[in-house]
Amino acid sequence: MVEQPLQDPTPLKHNYIPKQITNREREQSELSNVLPEGSAQNLFIHGSRGTGKTHLTHLTLEETADEVNKCYIPCDGHDTQYKALKQIYRNLSNEEIGDGYHTSDLQRKVVEKTQAVDTLIVLDEVDFLLLNDGNDLLYFLSRMETRGNTGLILISSNHEELKNQVEERTYSSLQPRRIGFEPYTAEEAYEILVARARKSLKPQSLQKAALTYIASTTQNITSGLYWLKHAAETTDSIITESHVQQVQETAFEKYAGHQLNNFSEDHRLLYQAVQELETERENEIRTGMIYDRYQELCQTYNENTLSKRRLSDFLKHLELLNLIESQYHYGGSKGKTREISICHR
Ligand SMILES: Nc1ncnc2c1ncn2[C@@H]1O[C@H](COP(=O)(O)OP(=O)(O)OP(=O)(O)O)[C@@H](O)[C@H]1O
Ligand SMILES: [Mg+2]
Structure with a gap:
């Protein structure tokens, strides 16, 4: 009998966070040291797309003591100092905040909220912020009076070093420790994808050659997950290498659509134009x-x-x-x- 291979789509979603992570022990232990006793550190994480930066950071936040105030800001959606400060304040206070404030008011409020409590602020996709006045925000955060108990984690997919992206005085006051996420090899990508496939697909419904093809074509795990999920959704029998090849282009379009999710219609039209x-x-x-x-x-x-x-x-x-x-x-x-x-x- 022909059957749809997909049993449970959830483990193939990009934002599903399995507890078990593969091949990132060093990065995980470096991340867990971000708030050592006494003085907080700043980290700069770099790695190409789909290398586990966001995933590992979320795990670190989950594993950090409950007393610590945690704040995760996706800077693709909060790409100016003003928007990011508002979001930091919302996260720290659980309060909505109107538009009538001046930047310096928001800065003061953030200092108030970080007083006497250890805080971790993650600025994911920080490159979008750095296109605008991100430097000013980083300078402020690195100099504010509560910096001793506030650790910053900055995540970038585009710049290997922060040094040339910010002013010298910002860099020297941040002094970030750099953690590089090396791209996965095809074998590592296979290992990660097969673990997700086992949780999601019916037994015997995925040909090994099909997954080998995906993992050797892209080592961006998010893109690989979109591909595998799309392949599973578009067949009523087992997922073969030739089926995976057939749906390659449409699967990538799904991934691109996901990347553009938080952006405007004009972004989509520009991409379509290219x-x-x-x-x-x-x-x-x-x-x-x-x-x-x-x-x-x-x-x-x-x-x-x-x-x-x-x-x-x-x-x-x-x-x-x-x-x-x-x-x-x-x-x-x-x-x-x-x-x-x-x-x-
Ligand atoms: N070592 C790993 N073990 C298990 N799953 C992983 C691992 N690395 C990445 N993944 C999975 O791959 C997907 C992409 O990871 P993540 O979103 O953290 O990548 P990223 O480096 O933040 O990518 P981007 O730069 O596009 O934001 C997620 O679904 C994540 O669960
Ligand atoms: Mg990410």
């Missing part, structure tokens, strides 16, 4: 062409178009999400030019 141009053209894609195509798409969907300045910020967001890549060329008759391509895994 995708369309890439399928149609053999030669390089330049920003001007993307803006033109984006405008056409806006007309089709009856959307108002944004200025080039805003679009250029939004393209930068797609780049930080690792959905597109930019290559810069210097010299030649046109001076500096930028060539854009889609990342496919």
Whole structure:
């Protein structure tokens, strides 16, 4: 009898946190030392997409003593000092807060809430904050009078070091300890994915070659999970290597959709513009062409178009999400030019 392989979709979701983690013992023990007795530390975590940075940080927060005040801020959605401070305050106080405050009021409130209580503040996807006035927020947090009992964890997928991303005085007052998350090998990615598959799929419903294909194509575990889940949802028999290959492109689109979830319709249209141009053209894609195509798409969907300045910020967001890549060329008759391509895994 033919049967759908999916038994329980939950373990294949990207935000499911299994207690058992694989191959990250060193990083886990370094993270657990963020609040040693006496003085809090600052950590800077770097690793490419889907290497377990967020997952391990959440586990660390869960394992940190209940008395510690914990605060997790996803900076892709809170990408200015003002938005991040508001969210930090909301987390620390469990109170909603209006828009009438000045930045310095919010800073004062955060200091009040961190007095006499150990606090951990995580700024995940910190690169989005650093595109704006993130430096000022980091400077404030690293200098506030309660810094001795407030540990910061900054997480980046794009910059290996924080040093060149912030002002010198900010860096020297933060003095972050760096933890690098190396990309997984294909074997490690397989091990992580197979553990999730065992919890989620019916026995004997996944061909080993199918999972080997996924794990050797992408070591971004989130992308791999989207792929496996999509493959399971689109067959009524066992998941084979050829089925996995067939759904590769649509599965990646699902992952890209997930990455764009917290972003605007204009981000999605810009991404669609790059995708369309890439399928149609053999030669390089330049920003001007993307803006033109984006405008056409806006007309089709009856959307108002944004200025080039805003679009250029939004393209930068797609780049930080690792959905597109930019290559810069210097010299030649046109001076500096930028060539854009889609990342496919
Ligand atoms: N060592 C591991 N053991 C078990 N599961 C893991 C491990 N590493 C990553 N995962 C799983 O992979 C997925 C991606 O992990 P996570 O979201 O932490 O990655 P990330 O490095 O934060 O990625 P991004 O940069 O895209 O935010 C999650 O579902 C997580 O549970
Ligand atoms: Mg993450």
